[in-house]
Amino acid sequence: MFGFLFFVLMARTAYGDVSYSFPEEMKRGSVIGNIAKDFGLDVKSLSSRDARIDNEGNRKRYCDINTNTGELIVAEKIDREEICGKKASCVIKQELVLENPLELHRFILNIQDINDNLPQFKLNIIKFEISESADKGSRYLLDEAHDADIGVNSVQSYTIENNEHFLLSVLTGVNGVKYGELVIDKELDREKENEVAFILTAVDGGTPPRSGTVVIHVTVLDANDNAPVFSQAVYKISLPENSPLDTVVVTVSATDADEGQNGEVTYEFSHLSESLLEIFDLDAVSGKLKLTGIIDYEEESTIELPIQAKDSQGLAGRCIVLIDVIDVNDNAPTIMTKSVKISVPENALPGTEVGIINVQDRDSDNNGQVRCSIQQNVPFKLVPSIKNYYSLVTTGELDREMLSDYNITITATDDGSPPLSSTKNIHLTVADVNDNPPVFQEQSYRAHVRK
Known part of the structure; x- marks a missing residue:
């Protein structure tokens, strides 16, 4: 493409x-x-x-x-x-x-990153209901466009189609995301025009640039002059990754100085990925943010949730809920055999490498530190090698005639609290070498023969 x-x-x-x-x-x-x-x-x-x-x-x-x-x-x-x-x-x-x-x-x-995604708006149409008494310079928050790309390839600018009443002001939020506000440049007059519609375009900074559009539809009403304001611009929360479902993460709160219906506030997410919508639920009336799915520190250590508060006529305020996911010891170590010899000759010298073991743990810090060991009654040991690799080596002479195979159990335990462990069994066969001469059952044999 x-x-x-x-x-x-x-x-x-x-x-x-x-x-x-x-x-x-x-x-x-x-x-x-x-x-x-x-x-x-x-x-x-x-x-x-x-x-x-x-x-x-x-x-x-x-x-x-x-x-x-x-x-x-x-x-x-x-x-x-x-x-x-x-x-x-x-x-x-x-x-x-x-x-x-x-x-x-x-x-x-x-x-x-390459510019392989175009800006997209949450909806196909953005609707406003604006009183004809709204003053020149009144501002109305626009839904931001989402572009999966980053840096210069993400949304860099917005433009609106020329119209008689509105100008566009482009702002940058606390998270660096650009968004727009409609600014009234000429007062509305419901008796002359009860609806206004024009196109908003979001453009990224790629080469060549890509763009997305949305229709802005304004219904002119006969009077709401205050947008909701959140108690905090950023809500910072710490949340363990093993938090149970229905945990209330935070309750966001916004107030509107208007009275009656114009002062009633509802809450909603701004653009949010489908995966996050399956994990979090926001009550439109109370502002309670609940956990409805599983969060995993190993997948994402920080989560950013943009939230809007809107009044009955579409005036909106915005905030961000920033969640710091806390790691817990929820992953047991994984033992992988990278290279193991199935058969070992019985004349192998002590210290002969017969296998390479790799141990991984997806947790972080002490939860991801792993110790590896084997049982004590076998002529083998694990020698730490590079990083999380171990060499399985012989510690003594092998004798196929005494014991022809070994079942070795490897145990890996992390330093979490409580610690998690896993085991892996390895079966090794001792290969025969010609180390025994033939032996007669008797030292001498006597026989009598008739003449």
């Missing part, structure tokens, strides 16, 4: 990790960079060392390595909005793993 030029920028971070910056929506198989060259690896050894990309717990496989060329390639199209939403930085952590010997290189995919 739209073409664009792209380039891949490779850099090293302050901690020595390699970072690749490239635009979203690159075709599958596109080359991101030569990771072997960037890490100073011998391309010829990539296949023999079973070089592969480890996704560090990500559910999707975003990139792969061509072991013939050492190039890092796109494994599937990457949608920045799907992965990171409105986050300013979209970073995916990856690891290049090689074996024989075990070698681990961390690198980062920095996904750059």
